Amino acid sequence: xxxKKRELRETxxxxxxxxxxxxxxxxxxxxxxxxxxxxxxxxEVELPLYHCRENVEGVIHIRPLPGKxxxxxxxxxxxxxxxxxxxxxxxxxxxxxxxxxxxxxxELSEYTAYPFHFNNINKNNDTYFGTCVRLRYFVRVKILRHxxxxxxxxxxxxxxxxxxxxxxxxxxQDSVKVQVxxxxxxxxxxxxxxxxLHLGDVIVxxxxxxxxxxxxxxxxxxxxxxxxxxxxxxxxxxxxxxxxYEVMDGxxxxxxxxxxxxxxxxxxxxxxxxxxxxxxxxxxYINLILIDEEDRRYFKLQEINLWRKHYTVSRVHA
Numbered sequence: 001x002x003x004k005k006r007e008l009r010e011t012x013x014x015x016x017x018x019x020x021x022x023x024x025x026x027x028x029x030x031x032x033x034x035x036x037x038x039x040x041x042x043x044e045v046e047l048p049l050y051h052c053r054e055n056v057e058g059v060i061h062i063r064p065l066p067g068k069x070x071x072x073x074x075x076x077x078x079x080x081x082x083x084x085x086x087x088x089x090x091x092x093x094x095x096x097x098x099x100x101x102x103x104x105x106x107e108l109s110e111y112t113a114y115p116f117h118f119n120n121i122n123k124n125n126d127t128y129f130g131t132c133v134r135l136r137y138f139v140r141v142k143i144l145r146h147x148x149x150x151x152x153x154x155x156x157x158x159x160x161x162x163x164x165x166x167x168x169x170x171x172x173q174d175s176v177k178v179q180v181x182x183x184x185x186x187x188x189x190x191x192x193x194x195x196x197l198h199l200g201d202v203i204v205x206x207x208x209x210x211x212x213x214x215x216x217x218x219x220x221x222x223x224x225x226x227x228x229x230x231x232x233x234x235x236x237x238x239x240x241x242x243x244x245y246e247v248m249d250g251x252x253x254x255x256x257x258x259x260x261x262x263x264x265x266x267x268x269x270x271x272x273x274x275x276x277x278x279x280x281x282x283x284x285y286i287n288l289i290l291i292d293e294e295d296r297r298y299f300k301l302q303e304i305n306l307w308r309k310h311y312t313v314s315r316v317h318a
Contacts (some may be wrong), residue, residue, distance in 0.1 A: 021068035022108065024153035026139055028058040035315045036158045036256040038129050039268070046314060049052050050125060050137075056157065057117040061140050064108050070151075073144040075103035079118040081125075083279045085229055087132040088236045094120065095277050096137070104200040108143075123159045125276055126308070130227050132238045133280045140302050163198075163271075163307045179210070180300050187211035190288060192260075192302065198309035199269050203262040203286065209252045215293045221262060222287040224301075225269075229280050242284075262286075264306075272306045 028048050036049040050056065056079060064070055081096030098121065102114040116139075128135040137159055143151040174194050181187035192205035205220070223243040229236040248258050273282040284306055289299040 003176050012251065020151045021065045021153060022070055022143070023061075023063045023065070024141055024151070025061040025063075025141075026058060026141060026155040027061060027155060028056070028139075028155065028157070032316060034311070034313055036160070036312050037314045038127065038158055040134075040156075045156075047127075047156055048110060049158045049311065049313065050123065050158060051121065051159070051244045051311075052161045053120065055117065056118045056139065057119075058115070058139075060102070060114045060116060062108060062114070062141075062143070063111045068109075070108040070143065071145070072103075073105045073146055074101060075114065076101050076142050076144070077114070077116045078140045078142070079121060080140055081123065082136055082138075083277060084134045084136065085132065085279065086134075087238070088229065093277065093279055096123075098306055124161065126160055126271060126272070127158045128270055128282065129167065130238075130282065131227075131240055132227050132229055132236070133134060135276065159199065160308060160311050162309065162311070176302060178300070178302075181211065182214075182298070185211075185213045186290075186298065187251070188290075190300065192286065192304075196305045196307065197264065198307050199271070199312070200265045200310060202264065203260065203304070205260040207247070207260065209254060209256045209258075212252055212254050216248075216251050217291050217293050217295075218246060218250070219252075219258065219288070219290045221245045221247050221260060222289065223262065223267065224285045226283045226285065228283070229279060229281060231275065242269065247288075269306060271308050 029314050034049045035046045037044055038047050040105060060077060071168065077100050079096065079098045080094055082093065083093045085091050098118060100116060102116065123137060125135055127137060136156055138154050138156045141153045145151065174196050175192065176195055177189070177191040179187065179189045187210040189208040189210060190205060192203065197203065222241055225240045225242050227238040243262065246261055252258065272284060284304050286302045286304055287299055289297055291297055
C-alpha cells in the first residue's frame with residue numbers, strides 16, 4: 001500500500017512538472033513549402049523538405065493559457081543537427097548547434113511572436129531514420145525557467161542532397177561479372193549492368209547456368225541494408241531485408257539464362273552513407289540465393305552504391 005502511495009505521488013509530481021501552461025507553435029516560412037515522408041519510431045510522418053544550403057527561417061508563436069503568467073529566464077531558439085544512436089548504446093552526438101536568443105528574462109502573459117533566421121548552414125548529410133541510428137535536423141524552442149523544468153518544443157525537418165553524377169567509390173568498373181560455383185555440382189555466371197544506381201533506378205542483370213548437377217527448387221533476390229555503428233573491431237552491424245523477389249521457380253538446365261530486374265522506386269531507400277562523422281555507415285547489398293530441393297542455400301553477395309538523383313517529395317503546397 002505504501003509503495004502504491006509513493007508511486008501515485010511520483011506520478012502526480014511528474015505530471016505537475018511536465019505541465020506547460022503555454023502553447024508553442026513553430027511556423028516555418030517558405031515561398032513554396034515542400035514535404036517528404038519519413039518513418040520515425042514506426043510511424044510515418046510528413047516533414048518539410050530542405051536542401052543543403054537552404055535557409056531555415058520562420059516565426060515562433062507563444063501563447064500562454066488563459067490566466068497564466070510565465071516567469072522565465074529567457075527564450076531561445078536552436079538549430080540542431082544530431083546523430084542519435086539507440087543500439088548498442090543510447091548516445092547522441094550533435095554536429096551542428098546554433099543558438100539565437102529571442103528574449104531576455106521577463107514574464108509572458110499574452111501572445112508573443114518571435115521571428116527567427118538560420119542562414120548559410122551547411123547541411124551536407126541527408127536525414128536518415130534507420131533501425132539503430134537516426135541523423136536528424138530540428139528547430140528547438142526553449143523557455144528557460146529557474147526552478148521548474150524548461151519548456152521546449154521541437155520541429156524536425158528533412159534534408160535531401162542531390163548528386164549530379166554517380167559518385168566514384170573506387171577504380172573498379174561500374175558493371176560486375178563473376179563466375180561462382182561448387183566443383184562438379186554447380187557453376188553459374190552472374191552479371192549486373194551497374195553497381196552504382198540512383199534511388200529511382202532499376203537493377204538489371206542476368207544469371208547464366210554453366211553447370212547444373214543438383215536440383216534447384218527456386219532462386220530469389222534480396223536487397224539488404226546494413227547499418228554499421230562505430231568503426232574497426234568495435235563496430236556493431238544491423239541487417240534489414242528491404243525487398244525480396246523470386247527470380248526463378250523450378251530446376252534450371254545447363255545453358256539457361258535467367259534475367260534479373262528489380263525496380264528501386266517503390267522501395268524505402270536512402271543513399272549509401274559512408275562513415276558519417278565517424279559514427280555510422282549505411283551500405284546496400286544484392287544477395288542472390290539459390291535453394292535446392294533439400295533446402296540447402298547457395299548465395300552470392302554483391303555491394304551496390306545508391307545515390308540521389310531526384311528529390312523524394314510527397315507533397316508541394318503552393
